[in-house]
Amino acid sequence: MTQLITERSTDVIAAEINAIKFQTQTMMLQASAEIGKRLIEAKEQLPHGEWGKWLKENVEYSQSTANNLMQIHMEYSSNSQAFGSLSYSKAVALLGIDADDREVFIQENSVDEMSTRELKKVIKEKQKLEKQIAEQKADATKEKSLLEKNIQDLVQQLEDARVQSSESEDSKKEINRLTQELAVAESRAKKLEESLKAKPIEAATVEVIPESVQKELDQLRSKLNESTDPAEIKFKIRFESLINEFSSTLEALSEISNSDTNQKYKNAIHKLMDKMRATLDGEL
Known part of the structure; x- marks a missing residue:
């Protein structure tokens, strides 16, 4: 068979x-x-x-x-x-x-x-992101603490100015200046508080400030934090606000998926920065 x-x-x-x-x-x-x-x-x-x-x-x-x-x-x-x-x-x-x-x-x-190689790469990127987030949170916490101290100092200065205030124009200007600085500092502190509570965004969607630029900004931050001069404190608050807005702008840019549109806005940022640099050099 x-x-x-x-x-x-x-x-x-x-x-x-x-x-x-x-x-x-x-x-x-x-x-x-x-x-x-x-x-x-x-x-x-x-x-x-x-x-x-x-x-x-x-x-x-x-x-x-x-x-x-x-x-x-x-x-x-x-x-x-x-x-x-x-x-x-x-x-x-x-x-x-x-x-x-x-x-x-x-x-x-x-x-x-x-593959195991692909998995190791993804894990390495995740660990790198988590380290960056931890460092950013630590920096934000430190900055928030400094801002809170500055706010306390500004409040005391404002109270002293009001107690000693006369009807002179200079006194009114000083009170107005301190009030504005206090409002800016409180706004920045509030933004930092929100960023500390916010859920971290994924690494793939984040554009970061170049390392060389970030290092220079950190050095300038360190010098400004040592200052007690009111004019420098005011500049520090404005400077921190500028850095924060720049980071937010990069994050918003990273969300634009169309490559042509994304590049168009990148070029616009480059032009604005060139103009700002030329204006700054001209003043100096």
Whole structure:
């Protein structure tokens, strides 16, 4: 009797391969977690300074590999179903994401469809953005504190000016000047408070001030913060407002998706800056 051989389709073969890959990855991650569990157990029993030697002589792991395996146990064992499809290399890369954000990050970034190299790049960019946001918040908090001190000083100066006020024109001008400076400082402090509470925007949508320019601005900020002269304090408030508006303008520009329109407005900003520079040089 002739046996009929049924030819299997490439779709069926691909499905079987992917199923085996999934099973292998799941088993690999589970096995890594189990090894990590036992490494933790062994490390707790060893005297201080013996860990590296024990790894080399008994299991032939480097300390970095052992650390990864122990972290995999600590980070993934409690929620193995959510991370079961990860490869070992991706699981290690994802240790760079905060545990509370990891599951959402995997879903939002389609990690299953990425290569390990692509995943590492995305994680590196995320870490860089988070560092920038943390630094910006720290700067904003410091600036807000300085502004609040300036506001207190301005309020005291205003109260003193009103107490000592005469009907002279100079006294009225001084009170008006202090009132205006106080309003500007309070407005800036309010904007900083809002920026500290606001949700951080994504890195891909943000245009940033060039590093060389930012460094120069930071140096000037530092010098201005040391000043107690009313005229310099007034300039500082105006200067900070100018920087803030420039940053806001760049953010608004980054939201314009049409490349031609975006470039048109970039050119307009360049022209305005050239004109401002020429005016400033002319005055100086």
